[in-house]
Amino acid sequence: MSNHAFSSSLPDITRESSINTRPRINEVGMKGIALPLTIHDSKGIVIASTAKANVTVSLDDPHAKGIHMSRLYNLLQEHLSNKVLGDIRLNELMDALVLSQAGLSTSATLSLRFDLTVSRPALVSKTAGYQHYDAALTLKSDKGKYKTQLRINIPYSSTCPCSASLSRQALAEAFQAQFENKPLDTNVISEWLESKQASIATAHAQRSFAHITLNLIDSAVPDFVDIIDLAENTLATPLQTAVKREDEQEFAKRNAQNLMFVEDAVRRLHDAFSTYYQATHFHVKVEHQESLHAHDAVAEISGSINSR
Structure with missing residues (x-):
């Protein structure tokens, strides 16, 4: 028997059909596919060079046993592997994912997760270093209609206003006790404020995170660094x-x-x-990982983008 004859006889049970009606499956596919995918910032600097992909399609045919899963994997390799994200026609890829199932599916979802590594300058000096930001770009295609969503996590520092107020009060009480009924000499006061004696109390700060979700206008690759800058400057x-x-x-x-x-x-x-030009809707969740409490503080807000 030739090799060709042998391979053509390999069974493909995904083609098996049944007279029994099966329920529709919303999503079926693969998770955690490694891809060498390059992302540039607006200046052409590489900020990510790998991605993890989740890809699924619907299984709408009530008689089909399963999807053609390997076709999804091959399409990701063809369209994304060793490519620049900004050069990829993402809508074409989403169409191809649905068409690869030969009538079994009407919708597809692709999620690309990556760590953005962005150079950030110091606040005063001329030094700089790299900060990483977790991000995910999710695309959905349903009967020719497309949706794109960006999720990005941005770390920052937050200092508690209540703690700062209590610290100021403690310092004021210590100052009054130190200089009550004494002539006020600015040099003496300055020396005292710089001494350890003036370290009466310190406001507590905590590492914090802003989890930002944007429903984008189209399937174009967003300006990741612009979004990071907007959040950090805010x-x-x-x-x-x-x-x-x-x-x-x-x-x-x-x-x-x-x-x-x-x-x-x-x-x-x-x-x-609320006026961000690349999106139609936003959702923000902030998390302050408390240094005073054993629990954390959280808040969420969302809204539509105001038209201009």
Whole structure:
């Protein structure tokens, strides 16, 4: 028997049909496919070079046993592997995923997850370092209609307004006890404020996260760094990478100038993204990982993008 004759006789049970009606399956496919996929920022700098893909299609044929799963995998390799994300016609890929099932499916979903590695400058000095941001781009095709959604997680620092107020009160009481009935000499006061004696209390800060979801206008690749910049500039206290002492001091100043409860942070982001040009709808969840409590504080908000 020739090799060709042998391969042509291999069974394909996904082609088996049944007179029994089976329920429709909303999504079936594969998860965690590794892809060498390049993402550039607006200046052409590489900010991601790998991705993990989840790909599914619907199984609408009530008599079909299963989908042609290997076809999904092969299409991802053909359209995405070793490609630049901005050069890919994503709608064509979504159409191809549905067509590959030869009438079994009417919808497809593709989720690309990646770590964006972005160079971030220090606050004052000329140093810089790399920050990573978890992101996912999800595309859905349903009977020729397309939806694209971006999710990105942005870390930042938040200082509790209540804690800052209590710290100021403690410092004021210590100052009054130190200088009551004494002549006020600015040099003496300055020396005292710089001494360990003035370290009466410190406002507590915590690492925090903004989880931002945007329903995009079309399937074009969004400007990831522009979105990160908008969020970080809005919150004003982004986490730092490479720092010198002057950067650390500036970071402390910014935290003092931008005291935030979760309610404050989520409202700031609401105002920033309510007019964002690349999206039609947004959802923001902020999480302050408490240093005072054993539990965390969270807040969520969403809205439609205002037309201009």
